[in-house]
Amino acid sequence: MELVFIVLILACLQSFVLPDSQGDALFALKNSLKASSAQLTDWNPNQDDPCTWSNVLCDSNNHVTRVTLPSMGFTGTLSPKIGNLKSLSTLTLPGNGITGAIPEEFGNLTSLTNLDLSNNSLTGEIPSSLGKLKKLLFLTLCQNNLTGTIPTSLSSIPSLISLTLNSNDLSGQVPEHLFQVSKYNFTGNRLSCGNNFPQPCASKSEDSGALSKPKIGVILGVVGGCIVILFLGGLLFILYKHKHKSDKPEVFVDVAGEVDRRITFGQLRRFSWRELQLATDNFSEKNVLGQGGFGKVYKGVLSNTTKVAVKRLTDYKSPGGDASFQREVEMINVAVHRNLLQLIGFCTTPTERLLVYPFMQNLSVAYRLRELKPGEPVLIWPRRKQIALGTARGLEYLHEHCNPKIIHRDVKAANVLLDEDFEAVVGDFGLAKLVDVRKTNVTTQVRGTLGHIAPEYMSTGKSSERADVFGYGMMLLELVTGRRAIDFSRLEEEDDVLLLDHVKKLEREKRLDAIVDHNLGKNYYLREVEMMIQVALLCTQSSPEDRPAMSEVVRMLEGEGLAERWEEWQHVEVTRRQEYERLQRRFDWGEDSVYNQDAIELSGGR
Known part of the structure; x- marks a missing residue:
């Protein structure tokens, strides 16, 4: 009896001495990634609670649910011990230089909904064990050096809505069922999308509202089951809390x-x-x-x-x-x-x-464009391109991958922040709106910043994601010109107060050099400037229906489809301008002129 008692005491003591298994897994990841002495300094194996560590979030039971380590310059490998984090729902490490293979143990992360390992230097094959991640919604492995075939096990993930494997060295046949994923991209590989399948290697539309029919039943079933489980779990939780209210404050x-x-x-x-x-x-x-x-x-x-x-x-x-x-x-x-x-x-x-x-080390885009202190470096052109694309991707996610979708309603250079690598981070959601797509999105009060507010939102109070597209287009013009959207000081130069009108005028006159921020000197590529201005003008069209969706903006910035869209817009603009000039001439001649009447008849007959 005494022996049993001693064993129990030793077991209890051991539970206090052994390191937290979650902390052990995270510390192993830190070591395998070769984090520098200045990175993840609070990831300390002697600290009991990893929930207090930076870039780590936990649930109310102190289970690690989210690890986000984007663009931190890691060059090591992925630790298989991460597979011990059974409650982990989000693991994102994009934009690093991570090498080696994706561990098979990642298939043990049964709670995972979002895995993003994009833009690294990963090698080897995609583990078939990832097919065990039945809750996975987003799998992003693009821009790596992955080889081999796409595992057929990925077809068995019922909840998958986004699969991006582009820009790797994958080969073989794409499993047929993966074409049913709402958003997919297999381009930039040596894959055969198959002669028997009419689908291209990239989804035609990345609009999250257009889920493919075969997945709707599955998703409804999963959602319905989750609602029942959450309801019962919530009921039990409330009863438990009511009974033990004195144990822990809510x-x-x-x-x-x-x-x-x-x-x-x-x-x-x-x-x-x-x-x-x-x-x-x-x-x-x-x-x-x-x-x-x-x-x-x-x-x-x-x-x-x-x-x-x-x-x-x-x-x-x-x-x-x-x-x-x-x-x-x-x-x-x-x-x-x-x-x-x-x-x-x-x-x-x-x-x-x-x-x-x-804390965003490089503050905001507005600061970098217009509020630099003496000696601080100018925002160079390659970084401006990087910011334009990063901001577009953030807004695309809000509009097309959130459920319900989110309208930011105040997109401007001041609300785009820059981390230590000048990666764009869209912030300030104080005016954002969660949107139920089944309802009209009318607000009683227009909110935002003058010069960035879309005309239809200003006049009707009806906000939509296309109002964000307008604000994004104005932000692009800020990036190119370095100027504010509205600047009354331009009156002294006899220029347009509105930046949009100023740029349109110079673009028609083919004076692109006069548009570019003078702080750049000649350190830019005129063709890239022209492309960014074209995207901006497409985004700021007066009619919201004519503006591109943010997913299309991303593609245009990546060099896909801009020429066709711009040519179409140019044709419409020329027609509108000719009609405007015709009406202007009619107005200038006066309504009572006899010659005016003849001119109108002749014009009408022709």
């Missing part, structure tokens, strides 16, 4: 002015007021990064030396303030993408609402 915050409406923050980190007060030097004015409609954003440094941006909603009790707070929190549960700003955590008190984001 992480809910009351929303001012609404009855029984509460925000749950799930896996986001809760910061104390004192912690953020110390991080920002008591919200010192010297740490202000910017100011928006609902408060200021401060630079902060946490106790573990992590740099953050703290958004303090000083006006949250005013109309729309607390709604803005709730809206930004809701976005994190829907939108996860390398080109979208991710929320780290929050802080709430009876009088304060604060949101904590990662």
Whole structure:
């Protein structure tokens, strides 16, 4: 009996001494990726709780659910120990220099919904074990050096809606069932899409609303089953919490002015007021990064030396303030993408609402274009191209891969942030709108920034993703010219106050050099400038139906389909201009002129 007692004590002691298995797996990943001494400094094997580590998020049970490490310059390999993270739903490591093979153990990540290993140097074959990831929605392995065939096991993933394997060295036949995935891309390989299949190697439409019919039944079944499980689980959870209410306080915050409406923050980190007060030097004015409609954003440094941006909603009790707070929190549960700003955590008190984001080292595009301090480098042309494409991909994800879709409603250079590698990150979701596509999207108050607001939104209050496309087009013009969308100082130069009119005029006169930001000197390629201006003008057409979708914008920026779309637009523009000039001449002659009547008749007869 004493022996059994001793064994039990030793087992208990061992459970305290052994490292956390989640922390062990993450630390193994850090080592295998060859993270530098300045990277992931808080990933410490001696620290019990990996949920406090940077770029790691956990659920309410302290299970790691999300690891996001985009564009951090890693050159190592992937650790197979990651397969031990059974609750992991998102694993994204795009834009690094990761080598080696994808471990077979990744097939053990049974909770995974998003796996993004794109734009690395991975080699070897795609593991067939990935077919065991039955919850997987997004599989992104493009722009690597993967070889071999596409495993047929991927066809057995019922929930898969996006499969991008382009720009590898894959060969053989594409499994037939993979053409039923809503969005797929197999281009840039040595694959045969098959003579028996009419589908091209890339999906014709990447619109998330057009899911293929064979998958609708499966998805409805999965969604229906999930709803039943969530309902029963939620009921049991509520009963358990009611019974054990004194054990642990609920992480809910009351929303001012609404009855029984509460925000749950799930896996986001809760910061104390004192912690953020110390991080920002008591919200010192010297740490202000910017100011928006609902408060200021401060630079902060946490106790573990992590740099953050703290958004303090000083006006949250005013109309729309607390709604803005709730809206930004809701976005994190829907939108996860390398080109979208991710929320780290929050802080709430009876009088304060604060949101904590990662600090963007290179601030915003607007800052880099117009607010540089002496000695700071100009935003070079290759980076402007990189920013244009990254922003487009972020907006494409909001419009076409979120359910419900998200309309940003304030796309401009000031709201596109830049990380240490100048990768574009779309931020400031304070005005964003979650859209139910079955309803009309009419708002009682137009929100946004003058010069970036689409004309139909300004006149009718009806917002759509094509209003974001207009704002994106204006941001492209900001990138090319370095100028603001509206600038009254241009009156002194007898120029158009509106940047769009100014660019259209110079483009018609073929004076492209006069459009380009003078800070670039001659360090740009005129053909690339011309292409970006063409995309911008297509995005800023007066009719929303004529503007391209963001997925089409991405393709045009990558060099696909722009020439055809531009030629079509040019034909329409010439016709409109001729009609306008004809009406102008008619007006100038005067309505009562006899000669005018004859001229009109002759014109009409011809």
